[in-house]
Amino acid sequence: MPLDARKREIERRLREAGLSPGLTLRAAGMRLAPGTFDPEARTARFVATTEQPATVWDWDRWDFVEEVLRADGMELPASGQVPLLDTHSRGSVEDVLGSAADFRDITVDGVAGKDCLVTFSGVQAGQDAARKVEEGHITDVSVGYAVRESYYVPEGEKQIIGGKEYEGPLKVSTRWELRELSLVPIGADSLAKVRALQTIKEDTNMNKKLREFLESRGLAKDATDDEALEFMRRLAAENDEARAEIERLEAAAAAAVAAERKRISDINDAVAVAGLGDDLARELVDSGASIDEARARIIAGLKEKNQAVGAGAGRADVGLEDRDKFRAAVCDAMLLRSGVRLDKPAPGSREFRGASLLDICRESLQRAGVSVRGLSRRELASRALSPASSSDFPAIMADVAGKNLVRAYTEWPATWRPMVAVADASDFKDMHAIRLSGSPDLMDLDENGEYRTAEFKDAQEKYRVVTKGRTVKLTRKMIINDDLRAFSRIPALFGAAARRMENAAVYSLITSNPTMGDGKPLFSAGASGHANLAASGSALSTTSLSAARAAMRKQKGLNGEKLDISPAFLLVPVELETDAEVLLRSISLPEDNKPAGSYNPFAGKLTPIADPHLSDDSTTAWYLLAHPNQAPVIEVAWLEGEDQPYIEEEVDFDSDALKIKVRHDFGAGLVDWVGIYKDPGA
Numbered sequence: 001m002p003l004d005a006r007k008r009e010i011e012r013r014l015r016e017a018g019l020s021p022g023l024t025l026r027a028a029g030m031r032l033a034p035g036t037f038d039p040e041a042r043t044a045r046f047v048a049t050t051e052q053p054a055t056v057w058d059w060d061r062w063d064f065v066e067e068v069l070r071a072d073g074m075e076l077p078a079s080g081q082v083p084l085l086d087t088h089s090r091g092s093v094e095d096v097l098g099s100a101a102d103f104r105d106i107t108v109d110g111v112a113g114k115d116c117l118v119t120f121s122g123v124q125a126g127q128d129a130a131r132k133v134e135e136g137h138i139t140d141v142s143v144g145y146a147v148r149e150s151y152y153v154p155e156g157e158k159q160i161i162g163g164k165e166y167e168g169p170l171k172v173s174t175r176w177e178l179r180e181l182s183l184v185p186i187g188a189d190s191l192a193k194v195r196a197l198q199t200i201k202e203d204t205n206m207n208k209k210l211r212e213f214l215e216s217r218g219l220a221k222d223a224t225d226d227e228a229l230e231f232m233r234r235l236a237a238e239n240d241e242a243r244a245e246i247e248r249l250e251a252a253a254a255a256a257v258a259a260e261r262k263r264i265s266d267i268n269d270a271v272a273v274a275g276l277g278d279d280l281a282r283e284l285v286d287s288g289a290s291i292d293e294a295r296a297r298i299i300a301g302l303k304e305k306n307q308a309v310g311a312g313a314g315r316a317d318v319g320l321e322d323r324d325k326f327r328a329a330v331c332d333a334m335l336l337r338s339g340v341r342l343d344k345p346a347p348g349s350r351e352f353r354g355a356s357l358l359d360i361c362r363e364s365l366q367r368a369g370v371s372v373r374g375l376s377r378r379e380l381a382s383r384a385l386s387p388a389s390s391s392d393f394p395a396i397m398a399d400v401a402g403k404n405l406v407r408a409y410t411e412w413p414a415t416w417r418p419m420v421a422v423a424d425a426s427d428f429k430d431m432h433a434i435r436l437s438g439s440p441d442l443m444d445l446d447e448n449g450e451y452r453t454a455e456f457k458d459a460q461e462k463y464r465v466v467t468k469g470r471t472v473k474l475t476r477k478m479i480i481n482d483d484l485r486a487f488s489r490i491p492a493l494f495g496a497a498a499r500r501m502e503n504a505a506v507y508s509l510i511t512s513n514p515t516m517g518d519g520k521p522l523f524s525a526g527a528s529g530h531a532n533l534a535a536s537g538s539a540l541s542t543t544s545l546s547a548a549r550a551a552m553r554k555q556k557g558l559n560g561e562k563l564d565i566s567p568a569f570l571l572v573p574v575e576l577e578t579d580a581e582v583l584l585r586s587i588s589l590p591e592d593n594k595p596a597g598s599y600n601p602f603a604g605k606l607t608p609i610a611d612p613h614l615s616d617d618s619t620t621a622w623y624l625l626a627h628p629n630q631a632p633v634i635e636v637a638w639l640e641g642e643d644q645p646y647i648e649e650e651v652d653f654d655s656d657a658l659k660i661k662v663r664h665d666f667g668a669g670l671v672d673w674v675g676i677y678k679d680p681g682a
Contacts, residue, residue: 036356036482042120042130045482046141048103048181049074050113058171061152064235067171070162071105071112075148075177084118085182086129088144097121097129100181104485107339109353116181129183142184149175258351267294326367327392330360331399338400338488340407356482360384364393381479385651385658394658397474398649401491401660406644408495415611416506419569419625421632425465425639425667461517463669465639468501470494474658491647491662498645498664502636505668507613509634510571510623516673523678530673531555537680540572540579540622542589545602548624548677555674565631565675567624570606575619576681577610584608620681631675639665 036045051068058065076082081101089095102117118141120130132138153159153168161172211228215221219231264285271281271294280301284294329348336342336353352360358377361384365372368390370383384393425431472490477483513521516530523533531551538544552565572580584607589600606624614621625633645664652659 037134039130039134042098042122042126044118044130044133045115046100046118046181047106047108048100048114048116048141048178049143050108050111052111052113053170060150065152065171066169067150067173068166069145069176070172070174071114072162073149073174073176074103074114075175076103082178082180084120085144085180086125087184088142088180088182090180094125097126097183105339107337110336110341112339118181133183138183138185140184142182143178144180144182145176145178147173147176149173263291266291270294270298323367323392327396327399330355330363330392330396331403334360334396334400334484334488335403338404338484340404340488357381357479357484358482360396361391361393361479364391364396365389367392377480378476381476382656384479385476385656387651394649394651397487397658398647398660400488401472401474401649402647404488405491405495405498405647405662408492409499409644410495412496412499414499414503415609416503416634418607419571419609419628419634420506420668421628421635421671423635423637425637425665428465428467428639428665430462430464431635431637431667431669461670461672463635463637463667465637465665465667467639467663467665468498469645469661469663470497471659471661473652474660476656491660494662495645498662498666501664502666502668503611503613505666506634506636507611509668509670510676511614511617514670516670522670522673522676532673532677534677534679537620537682539620539682540576540583540679542583542600542602544679545570545583545606545624548679552624552626552675552677557674563631563674565626567606567677568627568630569609569625571609571611571614571623571625573615573617573619573621574610574612575615576622577608580608580610580622618681622679622681624677626675628675632671633673633675634668635671636666636668 036043038044049069049071051071053066053068055064056067058067080103081099083096084098084100086095086097098118098120100116100118103114104116106113106115120126120133129138150171150173151159151161153161153166153170153172155169157168159166159168159172162174166172211219214228214231214235217231217235219228223231267284267289268281270291271284280297284297289297325346325348328346330352332342332345332349333352333355336345336349352363355363358380361380362372364384365380370389370391372380372383375383383389384391387394423431472487472494474487478487510522513523515521520529522530524530525533525535531554534544534548534551538547549567552567555563555565557563570580570584583600584602584605586600587603628634642665645662648661648663650659650661651657
């Protein structure tokens, strides 16, 4: 039978067994999210998949491969949900235990993935499965999916796929359709693979390509088809056993590290409370003493000093330090969970990585001395938000919101920063930017041998700092639903909005061509104007740049003195960004009408700045600006030097929510016109 015909026959047998050719099954350690089981609603959240590589059977290569499932490539049915099955059993509707829906983006130990809400059916099989999950006997799930688009990276090679670099040998699936989610007894996929492999058999001869693969792995050439199938099962089992052993060793190593960190932390805390000094703590840690042995040494040391355990002011200080450590650890854990990458997370943050918002509420209340025994989910959320509880929960969530906001604010582009002068505002009154003329020429002494007094002229431009802001609420419903991503995302959006507000304020001063204090527009041509506007537009070139530079250098001060201003920045709309970079970074002249190899006098002399705000006004106009240290054109100010958005939090008694206020005090105004030149372009 030809190879294609054999393959079609195998696929037919797979369908008869209830398995789809091309359907891939894997568990890869997918787990129940702790503390999310709701017995009343019969729901729980599970980690459905991550981008951690896993070994799977590749239907295209007929071989085991390491595969990465891109989280952003998951496709769902139109209904948005898939069935929850019992260990990939697909032969009957009785195998359906419920459904999985509400898939969300998550990050697990720095790896992107998806979690989902599993709802168990009310039938007996669904109730039994839910009970086993609630009791902790079942914690793992496995996904069944069909790959629609993938790339294979050969061994020894690297490829960038979807903005990420992958090293082979590796299969990267960038588009895949989720078919089902299954509860499985263990977090490996051997049973699923065996079920799939059992159907890969024909009545007479095994597929030739599969046979060749098995022989390359050690199968005897005279082995029967049954022996070949058993050999293939062993390969799958050995692969899973190896992975399970690696996972076991990694878990054991992580547990050992956590235990050692806890031993060191407990010893340091106990020694500090006793007030016996760091030398004893180091000695106990280095000697490998257990916490019980350390306590015995501490008691002996206190007896020698005739001091009661816990005496002295050190105890209060340690309590405050421990509270700060707890806040920092939980804050960083929540940031990591919401997808923020941190170079150095606070010590202890890993302990709270899998904690839900309700878990943090419970921990905060217990640390504040509030009993949580018997409290419902709603009561936990309410108590944690109540000022009367002295819980750290509101402060922690305000820190999370603040760091998300500042991160988004600082990461958003601010192309205008190099070209503006910065001032501090102490209040919201008008700020007068005084334009002083250049210093008058030095003169001879008068007839009495005295120095002549210089006279300055000034002109005033003014602007003021204004306040803008919004509020966001962390509601009790968001806490109960563990909706951390939505809460974290909103402050981040506010941070980006604050930066956009600054961008718009600065660039509008240029594009609106406002009237200055002398009654003339910012850009005006000729001696009767500001002499900073080209009489007719010219395309960006060395010739037009040369004319603009000459005009700036000829600018005069209020006393008529020559200012000799040198341009430092070339400001262009985004449509001219490439042209500007080519012009300013080419060693030779880039124009067609110039001799080949001609020296470019502007190479490295100006810094190009492109911004889409300029494109809204004109796609051809371009500007030269001086450095703000020589001739400032625009000045910006933040209230009391607070150069980023500010957050305040309070518990809103009426709405039973944590209200977080985002405030940004910022102002921008024109200072002078001699340091800027405009060409309308062509």
